[in-house]
Amino acid sequence: MKQSQRIRGVLSPVVTPFDKDLSPDPERFIAHCRWLTTQNCGLAVFGTNSEANSLSVNERIALLDSLLAADVDPSRMMPGTGCCALTDTVRLTEHAVKAGCAGVLMLPPFYYKDVSEDGLYRAYSEVIERVGDARLRIYLYHIPPVAVVGITTGLVERLLKKYPTAVAGMKDSSGDWSNTKKFLDAFAKQGFDVFAGSESFLLANMRNGGGGCISATANVNPAPIDKLYREWKKSDAEPQQEALNAVRKTVGQYVMIPALKQVIAHYANDPAWATVRPPLVELTAAQAKNVIDGLTKLNFEMPGLAQAHAKAA
Amino acid sequence: MKQSQRIRGVLSPVVTPFDKDLSPDPERFIAHCRWLTTQNCGLAVFGTNSEANSLSVNERIALLDSLLAADVDPSRMMPGTGCCALTDTVRLTEHAVKAGCAGVLMLPPFYYKDVSEDGLYRAYSEVIERVGDARLRIYLYHIPPVAVVGITTGLVERLLKKYPTAVAGMKDSSGDWSNTKKFLDAFAKQGFDVFAGSESFLLANMRNGGGGCISATANVNPAPIDKLYREWKKSDAEPQQEALNAVRKTVGQYVMIPALKQVIAHYANDPAWATVRPPLVELTAAQAKNVIDGLTKLNFEMPGLAQAHAKAA
Numbered sequence: 001m002k003q004s005q006r007i008r009g010v011l012s013p014v015v016t017p018f019d020k021d022l023s024p025d026p027e028r029f030i031a032h033c034r035w036l037t038t039q040n041c042g043l044a045v046f047g048t049n050s051e052a053n054s055l056s057v058n059e060r061i062a063l064l065d066s067l068l069a070a071d072v073d074p075s076r077m078m079p080g081t082g083c084c085a086l087t088d089t090v091r092l093t094e095h096a097v098k099a100g101c102a103g104v105l106m107l108p109p110f111y112y113k114d115v116s117e118d119g120l121y122r123a124y125s126e127v128i129e130r131v132g133d134a135r136l137r138i139y140l141y142h143i144p145p146v147a148v149v150g151i152t153t154g155l156v157e158r159l160l161k162k163y164p165t166a167v168a169g170m171k172d173s174s175g176d177w178s179n180t181k182k183f184l185d186a187f188a189k190q191g192f193d194v195f196a197g198s199e200s201f202l203l204a205n206m207r208n209g210g211g212g213c214i215s216a217t218a219n220v221n222p223a224p225i226d227k228l229y230r231e232w233k234k235s236d237a238e239p240q241q242e243a244l245n246a247v248r249k250t251v252g253q254y255v256m257i258p259a260l261k262q263v264i265a266h267y268a269n270d271p272a273w274a275t276v277r278p279p280l281v282e283l284t285a286a287q288a289k290n291v292i293d294g295l296t297k298l299n300f301e302m303p304g305l306a307q308a309h310a311k312a313a
Numbered sequence: 314m315k316q317s318q319r320i321r322g323v324l325s326p327v328v329t330p331f332d333k334d335l336s337p338d339p340e341r342f343i344a345h346c347r348w349l350t351t352q353n354c355g356l357a358v359f360g361t362n363s364e365a366n367s368l369s370v371n372e373r374i375a376l377l378d379s380l381l382a383a384d385v386d387p388s389r390m391m392p393g394t395g396c397c398a399l400t401d402t403v404r405l406t407e408h409a410v411k412a413g414c415a416g417v418l419m420l421p422p423f424y425y426k427d428v429s430e431d432g433l434y435r436a437y438s439e440v441i442e443r444v445g446d447a448r449l450r451i452y453l454y455h456i457p458p459v460a461v462v463g464i465t466t467g468l469v470e471r472l473l474k475k476y477p478t479a480v481a482g483m484k485d486s487s488g489d490w491s492n493t494k495k496f497l498d499a500f501a502k503q504g505f506d507v508f509a510g511s512e513s514f515l516l517a518n519m520r521n522g523g524g525g526c527i528s529a530t531a532n533v534n535p536a537p538i539d540k541l542y543r544e545w546k547k548s549d550a551e552p553q554q555e556a557l558n559a560v561r562k563t564v565g566q567y568v569m570i571p572a573l574k575q576v577i578a579h580y581a582n583d584p585a586w587a588t589v590r591p592p593l594v595e596l597t598a599a600q601a602k603n604v605i606d607g608l609t610k611l612n613f614e615m616p617g618l619a620q621a622h623a624k625a626a
Contacts, residue, residue, distance in 0.1 A: 022439070026507065055400070056370070056398045084367060085369045113458065116592075120591075279421065279435070280432055
């Protein structure tokens with residue numbers, strides 16, 4: 001059986017725009033996803049930076065359907081589908097697979113802490129068995145600073161043994177390169193695609209057999225990150241990495257999600273983009289100014305963004 | 314306007330029974346809720362020990378509706394309604410208020426960590442405004458070992474100032490008596506009801522103006538806990554507290570949720586009760602035996618349980 005091409009490269013956990021009443025705004029969402037695809041950036045919609053965990057299951061399904069209705073290519077999508085509740089995870093995953101998405105990024109159930117490896121194996125296994133679709137490609141999502149519950153090499157080993165096709169890779173957002181390296185060393189040769197959770201580790205990840213990165217900052221700086229992904233063997237890879245790091249440091253000096261939205265609001269000339277759902281709060285005006293001033297000093301730009309967003313605003 | 318009587322005393326975060334296919338079992342759920350009410354125990358359905366965060370919103374709504382259809386008294390209920398997503402929390406809270414529940418136990422949105430007090434204020438405020446019902450009574454749920462995101466005195470102060478009727482109290486599951494004492498000292502005199510998150514702190518809580526306790530172990534040991542709640546001023550209160558502690562220590566020597574279910578399975582003669590949803594796992598046979606042996610040594614019993622459960626099994 002012919003295996004369809006795996007998704008690799010740079011993906012953005014697409015930030016989710018909200019109306020004044022805090023309801024998701026499909027028009028602005030479609031506009032941003034379209035702009036990202038023009039920058040050769042994949043769409044890890046409904047990630048941590050998408051405030052996906054502040055959305056109901058129905059809201060996520062409606063947003064994905066709006067992208068499909070707007071002919072955004074599902075083969076460029078890796079929606080986040082991992083919830084606390086087994087039945088929610090199954091429902092979102094089934095929907096993504098039926099939509100033709102390249103894969104799904106799946107958090108472990110994250111409410112209960114100190115759960116056993118056996119319990120997490122059972123959680124993922126139950127989802128795979130219930131979805132029961134040969135097209136399913138799961139990327140395990142390790143983000144201990146937020147989810148606390150994490151992915152271990154022992155869990156991956158057990159899952160790969162039983163589900164070598166469905167378990168396609170992982171995103172490591174531990175922020176700890178030695179952890180990413182451990183998974184690369186253990187599983188990359190078997191075709192398990194390890195995505196770094198930040199472009200800060202993109203060069204190191206590619207040099208060690210990784211699949212790319214899924215990074216918050218790809219919402220605002222996708223083309224330069226994609227350039228390094230394609231050119232990591234070139235002699236200027238290190239300076240490229242340093243330039244990416246400078247942008248990330250500037251955007252990430254405050255809370256990442258409102259900062260990303262502020263940057264889009266500024267470069268798209270669309271203040272509505274700044275809105276976040278509670279429990280997050282918007283940057284203060286002074287914080288927003290610091291971020292934009294910092295980016296200006298770096299000659300940062302978002303080419304084509306304002307035009308791409310003009311219709312939705 | 315006449316204020317309806319607040320719910321106080323002992324409440325159980327009612328464990329949720331599952332069928333073999335892991336779907337919620339309304340018959341067994343109703344049977345257990347009925348038994349608990351015969352023991353003078355309130356129903357904090359959909360708490361942490363209910364595996365509520367492993368249930369979808371629709372599953373919680375269907376279970377609550379099954380209780381109402383079975384004429385279980387909503388004035389004895391305090392369902393958990395706090396989710397990661399604002400819209401889910403609003404939907405569950407509205408449903409509980411319309412059903413006539415005495416109150417709701419509300420986790421803060423718990424996915425995003427290190428959120429500001431302002432963000433949490435905004436989260437609770439948004440729910441209260443959206444529900445917009447004078448009958449709403451919220452009990453803030455502080456359980457940092459699990460939710461990580463917690464409730465601060467500063468947050469309570471701000472919420473009480475703006476919403477003195479809707480914000481009725483809290484459950485403190487920090488496991489740290491000095492924290493419970495801090496909230497009692499700051500707010501109990503204003504009629505803010507602090508429930509201890511474990512009967513281990515029931516006597517101390519009552520001596521300091523608390524409202525009772527909402528405790529996992531009330532699923533299996535409700536009458537003795539209620540006895541101490543009613544008799545905390547009596548001379549044998551300390552030995553009563555010690556007897557409660559001995560039962561809790563025995564049940565809690567392994568993971569609490571599967572242990573509680575194992576105890577019910579044993580005393581109801583209904584092995585189906587042992588089932589848990591992933592990421593939890595059932596106790597091993599040896600662990601189950603240790604718990605039951607330990608309880609037997611304490612002359613522990615669950616009077617009327619087997620009869621109450623016979624019809625549902």
